Amino acid sequence: MMKKTRNKIDLVAFDLDDCLFDSTGLSRRARIKGIEAMLKLGLKIDRERAIRILMEIVDEYGSNFSKHYNYFIRRLNQVYEDFDISFNMKYKFISAAVMAYHKEKIESIKLYDDVIPILKDLKEKDIKTAIITDGIPIKQWEKILRLDLDPLIGLVIISDQIGVRKPNPWLFEFCLNEVGVKGEEAIYIGDRIERDIVPANKNHIYSVYIHRGGKYDTYTKRDNLRKYETPNFEIESLDELSNIIDTINKNRE
């Protein structure tokens, strides 16, 4: 009689931004569309200079700040001697920029090419799926709905919905409890060492570091972090996940 193979991995959980879609790239493209909309309405500034100033503001105030374009116009008026944008033009510019930004965000969001194949593969193998992500619940759900991920993912955990943010390992424990699996029966894939790999490791979840996105990690920073925190696996594409699952399950037979 053949020995029954125990399927060790019961859950594969993913980070959302920069793991399932190019969040950083999309935001950057959308921000540039906003600049271009202002140029089109007559704002007199060199395109590259405008992008540089806007990106400074995004860095300083954070990517979730809601007034990047207001501050952009304010900064032109206050800091640079060659600008004097009237208050009437100001709001026209800001409004056009915000409209163009949202249009790009809505129309251009798309999954990385390797997402649908791996989700289908996991479904065939009867492995549960989840998303664990930071962010504002309504904004994160908007992304999930626009990406048509809702029918493909079993459970969505958004940190601000629970009141626990990465890298707090309890967020990952919460997910394990909800699904009803142990850490060693789960895999988590993310693009940031400190926010994804550290809390996965603390819960004895198999941690998979995917080399893309990189909103906060520089390669140098990654290397420094890796000195004291090592992911169990490193991948370039989600296509590599199937092999990882097979490897883990085989060692368990």
Add this chain to the structure above:
Amino acid sequence: MMKKTRNKIDLVAFDLDDCLFDSTGLSRRARIKGIEAMLKLGLKIDRERAIRILMEIVDEYGSNFSKHYNYFIRRLNQVYEDFDISFNMKYKFISAAVMAYHKEKIESIKLYDDVIPILKDLKEKDIKTAIITDGIPIKQWEKILRLDLDPLIGLVIISDQIGVRKPNPWLFEFCLNEVGVKGEEAIYIGDRIERDIVPANKNHIYSVYIHRGGKYDTYTKRDNLRKYETPNFEIESLDELSNIIDTINKNRE
């Protein structure tokens, strides 16, 4: 030698919402689209009952409140015994509702049919145009840009941009000063007695009350107000404006 006709009317200024486009109707349709999006995702509630509850919330918290759908779900859970929407479904519903609401607002905004003809007519007559509107500057500019009104209107005055709100007559004086005309050389058209007609009259601007929209005025309330504040003209359509201008100019000859 013929006597030169002095063109008395130099400026025609318009209210925006419910004067140039069906703002109240658009908002109502968009809010219903939000309800329908939640029903489509599986919210179990009678459509008419859901609309009634949402409109109560809009009444109570005002139309510019940003959390109508959050409060809708919260109210279902807290007030009605037959609902128990999990926090995960909650944010999915809210997000889908907000997306559908904005989609409708973006895609369905359109000018009343009589707007373009009168603006063309005014341009031919070399009469200046303006919009004087309450509201959040970026939101009002978004409407103006989406309606393609920007190239057709000379001056846009948004109250929150100046820090003076209707019915403060100084807002209308500000407009007259910007354009450089006197009150008796101007016409203002709006759909609300207390916010449009009263401040126009105080500035000796020819006030034109248009019978549409009616976000705040009930007919009864209008009649009460008319007891102490009378518009110079009342119209059903902007088509009637040309005759009004002719009448005023003729009396001036």
